Every structure is written in C-alpha cells, then in structure tokens.
Amino acid sequence: SSAELSGRVAVVTGASSGIGEQIARTFAARGASVALLARRVGRLEAIVKDITASGGTAASYPVDLTDAAATTAVAGEIARELGDAGIVVSNAGIMLPTPLGDLNPPDWSRQVELNIGAVNNTLIAFTAQLVRSAAATGVADLVNTASFAGRSVFPTFSVYAASKAYVIHLGNNLRAELGPKNVRVTTIQPGIVGTELQSHIADENVRTRLAATRDTIEWLIPQDIADVVAYAVGLPARVNLPEITVLPTRQT
Numbered sequence: 001s002s003a004e005l006s007g008r009v010a011v012v013t014g015a016s017s018g019i020g021e022q023i024a025r026t027f028a029a030r031g032a033s034v035a036l037l038a039r040r041v042g043r044l045e046a047i048v049k050d051i052t053a054s055g056g057t058a059a060s061y062p063v064d065l066t067d068a069a070a071t072t073a074v075a076g077e078i079a080r081e082l083g084d085a086g087i088v089v090s091n092a093g094i095m096l097p098t099p100l101g102d103l104n105p106p107d108w109s110r111q112v113e114l115n116i117g118a119v120n121n122t123l124i125a126f127t128a129q130l131v132r133s134a135a136a137t138g139v140a141d142l143v144n145t146a147s148f149a150g151r152s153v154f155p156t157f158s159v160y161a162a163s164k165a166y167v168i169h170l171g172n173n174l175r176a177e178l179g180p181k182n183v184r185v186t187t188i189q190p191g192i193v194g195t196e197l198q199s200h201i202a203d204e205n206v207r208t209r210l211a212a213t214r215d216t217i218e219w220l221i222p223q224d225i226a227d228v229v230a231y232a233v234g235l236p237a238r239v240n241l242p243e244i245t246v247l248p249t250r251q252t
C-alpha cells in the first residue's frame with residue numbers, strides 16, 4: 001500500500017541531492033517520517049518543503065557527517081523530535097578518482113573521511129536507536145550505500161573502490177551482531193547512476209571518459225535505487241537482503 005512505511009522514522013544521509021534525495025522522497029511518499037541530513041541547508045529545506053506540500057512528513061538536519069560529535073548531536077535531536085530512527089540510510093559519499101601519477105592527497109583523504117568516516121560516525125550515532133526501535137516494533141533497518149566499485153577493479157578509482165569495499169565488508173560483519181537484534185543490514189551496490197557525483201571529478205580525462213559511457217550504456221536514475229531500497233526496508237521482518245547489486249543493463 002502507499003503507506004507501507006507509515007509509523008517508521010527514517011534517517012537519510014546525503015539527502016540533499018542524487019540518490020539520497022530520491023530515497024528520502026520515496027520513503028516519505030510511502031508514509032515514513034523522514035530526517036534529511038547533508039550540509040547544504042537550502043537544498044534540504046527545499047526538498048522538505050516539497051515533501052510536506054505533497055502530504056508527507058520530513059525535517060532537515062544540516063550536518064557535516066565527517067564531524068562525529070555533530071553527527072551524534074543531530075541523532076539526539078532526531079530522537080527527541082521524531083522518535084528513535086527505525087531506518088537509517090548511510091548514503092553520503094564522494095567519488096574523486098585519484099590517478100597515482102597525479103596523486104592528490106587531499107582528494108584521497110576526503111574520500112576516506114566521508115566514505116568511511118561518515119559511515120562510522122552515522123553508525124555510532126544511530127545504532128542504539130535502531131536497536132531500541134527494533135525491540136519496540138519487531139524490525140529496523142541499516143542500509144549503507146556502497147558501490148559496484150567496491151567489488152570491481154576500475155583503474156584510477158583505487159581509493160574510492162577501497163572505501164566502498166570497506167562499506168561492504170563492514171555491513172556483512174555488522175549483520176552478525178545486529179541481525180539477532182532484528183536490525184537488518186543491507187548494503188546497496190549501484191553501478192553508474194546519473195547524479196552530481198560525476199560532476200565533482202576534477203580530472204578532466206576521467207570525467208570525459210566516464211561521460212562517454214552514456215553513448216553505449218543507459219545510466220540508472222536515482223529513482224531506480226530508491227525503489228530497490230524502499231522494497232528492501234518494506235519486506236516482512238523475517239526477510240533481509242544483505243547485499244543488493246543494481247546495475248544498468250548494459251554495464252558489465
């Protein structure tokens with residue numbers, strides 16, 4: 001039904017654009033109360049306004065997720081204002097190809113600090129809420145956005161790919177602790193999705209090569225991923241999809 005997520009409090013990180021924005025909109029359309037986390041306040045507020053105008057429930061929580069204390073503080077605000085999170089989608093991430101011949105230490109660090117660090121900070125901030133929510137309602141969900149890159153080899157994407165391999169392995173290990181507490185852990189591993197992600201690539205050769213794949217591959221759109229995530233968290237409590245790979249049909 002259209003209200004299959006009603007009564008659930010959902011936290012989505014990286015909700016100001018791309019995949020996270022669409023997950024937030026889709027959860028709200030299915031009845032969840034959604035907390036949107038990212039840094040760009042204006043973007044978050046515009047999306048919240050839109051969701052509210054279409055009858056949904058949402059609120060924005062601007063935060064830099066690389067800041068552990070700030071992330072924990074926001075988690076406390078969410079619990080007080082919306083209730084314990086029963087769905088947490090840890091989705092914020094950045095992809096900055098780092099060719100070794102042109103090594104860019106700041107880009108290397110940014111990917112580690114966000115793709116690994118923010119996932120850790122989010123986990124630390126929200127695990128207690130997920131466990132309480134699962135005890136109260138029978139199920140809760142932690143969804144982490146990794147990437148197909150986390151299980152493949154893409155020259156120049158080494159640090160990005162390794163950061164996403166961390167997310168996949170982390171999820172499979174967390175599942176062993178959280179599953180018995182009725183907290184499902186799902187790692188979503190998308191192939192290429194058209195978002196702002198590609199526009200942050202500084203290396204022009206890499207950006208051009210990536211863009212050229214549109215000539216042969218119809219890229220996914222954020223709604224494709226949002227639909228799959230909404231499906232996973234809407235399943236009966238006994239069913240968990242630990243890893244979901246979603247690829248454009250023509251991407252190999």
Ligand code: NDP
Pocket residue numbers: 013014015016017018019020037038039040041043063064065066091092093094095114145146147148189190191192193194195196197198
């Ligand atoms: P976008 O660039 O559109 O989204 C990234 C999101 O992360 C934005 O909302 C951004 O918001 C947020 N973000 C970045 N830095 C921070 C920070 N320090 N604190 C809080 N939020 C932050 O890209 P996508 O939607 O494509 O990416 C979403 C996830 O999907 C990422 O983890 C990405 O690696 C993954 N992915 C994407 C694929 C693709 O082809 N697009 C393929 C596979 C995986 P703000 O700037 O407002 O903070």
